[in-house]
Amino acid sequence: xxxxxxxxxxxxxxxxxxxxxxxxxxxxxxxxxxxxxxxxxxxxxxxxxxxxxxxxxxxxxxxxxxxxxxxxxxxxxxxxxxxxxxxxxxxxxxxxxxxxxxxxxxxxxxxxxxxxxxxxxxxxxxxxxxxxxxxxxxxxxxxxxxxxxxxxxxxxxxxxxxxxxxxxxxxxxxxxxxxxxxxxxxxxxxxxxxxxxxxxxxxxxxxxxxxxxxxxxxxxxxxxxxxxxxxxxxxxxxxxxxxxxxxxxxxxxxxxxxxxxxxxxxxxxxxxxxxxxxxxxxxxxxxxxxxxxxxxxxxxxxxxxxxxxxxx
Ligand SMILES: Cc1cc2nc3c(=O)[nH]c(=O)nc-3n(C[C@H](O)[C@H](O)[C@H](O)COP(=O)(O)OP(=O)(O)OC[C@H]3O[C@@H](n4cnc5c(N)ncnc54)[C@H](O)[C@@H]3O)c2cc1C
Numbered sequence: 001x002x003x004x005x006x007x008x009x010x011x012x013x014x015x016x017x018x019x020x021x022x023x024x025x026x027x028x029x030x031x032x033x034x035x036x037x038x039x040x041x042x043x044x045x046x047x048x049x050x051x052x053x054x055x056x057x058x059x060x061x062x063x064x065x066x067x068x069x070x071x072x073x074x075x076x077x078x079x080x081x082x083x084x085x086x087x088x089x090x091x092x093x094x095x096x097x098x099x100x101x102x103x104x105x106x107x108x109x110x111x112x113x114x115x116x117x118x119x120x121x122x123x124x125x126x127x128x129x130x131x132x133x134x135x136x137x138x139x140x141x142x143x144x145x146x147x148x149x150x151x152x153x154x155x156x157x158x159x160x161x162x163x164x165x166x167x168x169x170x171x172x173x174x175x176x177x178x179x180x181x182x183x184x185x186x187x188x189x190x191x192x193x194x195x196x197x198x199x200x201x202x203x204x205x206x207x208x209x210x211x212x213x214x215x216x217x218x219x220x221x222x223x224x225x226x227x228x229x230x231x232x233x234x235x236x237x238x239x240x241x242x243x244x245x246x247x248x249x250x251x252x253x254x255x256x257x258x259x260x261x262x263x264x265x266x267x268x269x270x271x272x273x274x275x276x277x278x279x280x281x282x283x284x285x286x287x288x289x290x291x292x293x294x295x296x297x298x299x300x301x302x303x304x305x306x307x308x309x310x311x312x
Contacts, residue, residue: 002104002105002106002107003031003104003105003106003107004106004107004108005029005030005031005078005106005107005108005109006028006029006030006108006109006110006302006306007019007023007028007029007030007031007108007109007110007111007112007299007302008030008031008033008095008106008108008110008111008112009023009030009031009032009033009111009112009114010032010033010085010095010111010112010113010114010115010247011032011033011034011041011113011114011115011116011244011277011279012032012033012034012036012038012039012040012041012079012081012114013039013040013041013042013043013114013116013277013278013291014041014043014064014068014277014288014291014292014295015041015114015116015276015277015278015279015291015292015294015295016032016034016039016041016112016114016276016277016295017032017039017068017069017071017072017077017292017295018276018291018292018293018294018295018296019032019112019114019276019294019295019296019298019299020032020072020077020078020079020295021071021072021075021077021295022295022296022298022299022300023077023299023302024075024076024077024078025075025299026299026300026303027303028299028302028303028306029078030077030078031078031079031080031106032072032077032078032079032080033079033080033083033085033095033097034079034080034081034082034083035082035083035084035085036081036082037081037082038065038069038081039065039068039069039072039079039081040061040062040065040068040069041116042061042116042117042278043061043062043064043065043068043288044061044062044065045061045138046060046061046062046064047060047061047138047140047141048060048140050063050064050288052287052288052289053288053289054289064288080097080099082099082100083097083098083099083100084097084098085097085098085247086098086103088111088247088248088251090111090251090270090272090273092107093107093108093109093111093272094106094107094108095108095111108272109272109306110272110273110274110302110305111248111272111273111274112266112273112274112275112276112295112298112299112302113245113247113248113260113268113273113274113275113276113279114275114276114277114279114291114294114295115243115244115245115247115248115279116243116244116277116278116279116291117241117242117243117244117278117279117283117286118241118242118244119237119239119240119241119242120237120239120240120241120242121237122154122207122210122237122239124207124208124209124210125209125210126209126210126211126212126216127210127237129210130210130212130216130235133214133215135215135216135234135235137234137236139153139162139163139164139166139167139236140166142234143166143167143169143170143172144170145234146167146170146171146172146233146234147170147171147172148171148172148173149172149173149232149233149234150172150173150174150175150230150231150232150233151167151172151173151174151175151232151233151234151235151236152174152175152177152207152219152230152232152234152235152236153167153174153175153176153177153236153238154177154178154207154235154236154237154238154239155178155237155238155239155240156178156179156180156182156183156184156185157183157184157185157238157239157240157283158184158185158186158189159238160176160178160185160236160238160239161176161183161185161186161189161190161193162185162189163236163238164176164193164196164199165189165192165193165196165199167236168196168198168199171198172198173198173200174196174198174199174200175200175202175219175230175232176193176199176200176201176202177202177205177206177207177219177221178201178202178203178205179204179205179206180203180204181203181204202221202223204223204224205221205222205223206221206222207219207220207221207235208220208221208222208227210235211229215233216232216233216234216235217231217232217233218230218231218232219232219235240283241278241283241286242257242258243257243258243259243260243278243279243280244278244279245258245259245260245275245279246258248260248268248270248273248275251268251270251273252268252269252270252273252275253268253269257282259279259280259281259282260275260279260280261280262274262275262276262280264297265297265298265301266280266294266297266298266301267301268280274298274301274302276291276294276295276297276298277290277291277294277295278291280294281294
């Protein structure tokens with residue numbers, strides 16, 4: 001089956017969902033495509049309270065996800081889940097998509113990339129196996145599993161320091177491992193971490209291997225060329241994120257870390273491609289509210305371009 005849409009939105013996180021809402025509001029024929037079974041993106045990874053999205057005090061990201069999705073459904077926004085893009089042809093402005101084994105060709109005038117970001121990996125032996133065994137934990141949700149156990153938390157930012165504190169407060173013994181002696185974490189986390197009796201901070205230290213056949217049993221670390229083993233029951237990798245820009249990176253300019261470069265209207269270097277949310281926003285400023293606002297800006301700007309095109 002073939003389809004033709006004025007706007008194709010790729011990615012159903014907060015940015016893509018906001019773009020769909022604004023397309024609907026502005027009367028733009030649109031389709032949002034999400035590869036996962038449900039819309040929501042990183043909202044599913046937020047297990048703590050969300051207190052910084054105006055008008056909503058939510059117990060977790062899933063609560064916000066539900067209200068976003070109901071909003072889209074109530075307005076009649078067009079979206080497909082469990083749908084992946086197999087190929088993008090920008091000469092023909094065509095996407096080849098696979099929806100549950102069925103292939104569609106979708107042509108479009110404008111593409112909005114809202115593909116978000118993913119956690120960075122360590123790229124060390126044992127990490128892939130650990131992730132495949134689903135030993136990926138949330139400090140907030142899973143802390144009680146590590147009471148009286150040893151864990152390694154890796155990173156030097158807020159998420160690593162906050163995670164180490166939560167785990168230590170729940171009775172875990174924490175090795176907080178960071179590759180340098182400088183931390184990006186806020187003072188409100190750094191001071192309590194340094195003073196916590198259950199946290200050992202290992203600086204100038206990198207993880208070289210994650211060990212364990214059926215579950216994690218230890219990590220190999222290296223400090224100043226000296227390797228040693230630390231027995232642990234869990235590993236929390238908190239070294240930041242990377243933009244999911246692979247799909248469009250051959251068509252648009254990105255910076256050295258792969259973030260798509262956009263102007264104030266979320267326009268990329270390709271006149272038919274817009275990028276919104278975490279795929280173009282570094283972690284310091286990434287949030288639900290920034291992603292949603294990008295969705296509005298891109299949809300509005302596209303509506304103006306479409307009006308201009310009609311008038312010429
Ligand atoms: C643990 C955690 C806690 C957080 N806490 C907060 C908080 O308290 N407050 C706050 O404001 N922000 C918080 N954030 C950040 C916030 O969740 C993100 O900034 C926001 O979700 C980014 O939205 P996005 O739509 O740009 O991307 P994402 O949420 O990453 O969504 C991108 C979507 O695109 C889909 N996708 C990717 N590639 C393709 C493709 N090729 N085809 C189809 N679909 C694709 C993905 O499956 C995903 O669903 C938190 C994030 C995390 C991880």
